[in-house]
Amino acid sequence: MDGPAGTGKSSVALMLAERLGLEMLDTGAMYRAAAVVAIDEGVSADDGDALAARIAEEGLAFDWSRKPPRLLLGGRDLTERIRDADVNTVVSIVARQAPLRAAMVRAQREIGRAHPRLVTEGRDQGSVVFPDAAVRFYLDAHPEVRARRRVEQMRAQGRPADYEAVLRAIQQRDRLDETRTDGPLVCPAEAQRVDTSGLTLRQVVDELERRVRACVAAGLLSPPRTAQPA
């Protein structure tokens, strides 16, 4: 599942995985961990080789016994740290670095092999990392809708939020994600595009679940292990 920031991908992926009895991989969290390395360890955000080397040395891993899995770097739990505001500003630069992306793609494919019944979400999952995935979705929504959602989310967490500033940040991040040469944000021709602008989170999950089950019914997928009748 791919798509720009603010389409609700992480929440949708988690809920869809729960309904279908699958595991969930948030690949944005891995790039966010690299941004934490840049900030906390003073590694330059545009030095992809150094970032990849630090991550290889320290070891980036998920704790799959937890749902959703917690993110560990060298044993340090980064699950909360990666959501801090300073990480948001650095992560788009970090995610443009080709050597780091190559290492992340390798790590994600390894996770895919170890956890083959997986809902994975990011920007390049259907286009680069798992082009042969059984089902590929591209979630989209108008930037104004995504900004409104982000503002509501921040205010619900008691954080101050200015709509115009959030909208500008989203448009800036879209530009960075879409224009990088390596693994840019694109909707592959074979992916199913879902515009979530007018849908609630629940409606999006309902729609995706329906589509996955339709693929199962058509014999394109093995049935989810804990499948409940829809």
Ligand code: DC
């Ligand atoms: O989905 P997110 O906001 O947590 O993603 C954080 C950043 O990482 C964002 O700038 C996009 C980038 N990213 C990426 O380039 N490729 C992915 N597979 C996932 C995220």
